[in-house]
Amino acid sequence: MIQGIDHVGIAVRSIEAQLEFYRQTLGLQQVQIELVNEQRVRVAIIQIGDSRIELLEPTADDSPIARFLERHGEGMHHLALATEDIDGAISTLVDRGVRMIDTTPRCGAGGTQIAFIHPKSAGGVLTELCQHGSQTRLEVQTSED
């Protein structure tokens, strides 16, 4: 059901302020930035080996990430697990008594389909299931700006 850690989502006030650490200091140069309007966030997808770090910056005061930043400050927001069959995974988890935030997949960053497991079913960790389309892993661009 689960193939690996797809990404770790990190809530930040400013992508530009934090990106220097990942790009210049750690040398992770493969970065793609996009808007996810539905969630009212800008996302910087930083490729790191076969996984990614996603920096999540709110674009509105009522964004879920804005509320997270108010309560907790900057830091890790969610853990995303890679699956090749998100519909099957959701169905299996519901059968096993897991409380899902999303019982049908929705669109995530980078052309993914995602569904969140409620932290109460996952030891306090907001856990995401994440399925890539057939091409999304190839679409990450090297950005030097």
Place this chain on the structure above:
Amino acid sequence: MIQGIDHVGIAVRSIEAQLEFYRQTLGLQQVQIELVNEQRVRVAIIQIGDSRIELLEPTADDSPIARFLERHGEGMHHLALATEDIDGAISTLVDRGVRMIDTTPRCGAGGTQIAFIHPKSAGGVLTELCQHGSQTRLEVQTSED
């Protein structure tokens, strides 16, 4: 300098209580449990693809994980990045002005050498550098008990 996400460390009150979710519900069967006395924690290392999830349970009230649980409750504690040359990575990061908690590596779970970057230098995320010995990736046992 960085090869990927080595693991995500999750603070838990009881490994046994949380392990069911990872093992039975998510089907992640490769689990190894060990004591890290220096940090006063028990660690369940759960293999997930090429990465790991580490469940961290305090073994004493003055354990760093006990203090984290008091302040934040159960949840993600640190993000560990894989490096093949931890001494070189520390040296490079210090040169680049990063505030290190550990300027020399110490022993982590699973025979690793680890060094923490201060969250103030990493956008609020307690970030670990983690180098495996030549054999530790092969030592993970399947445990069914």
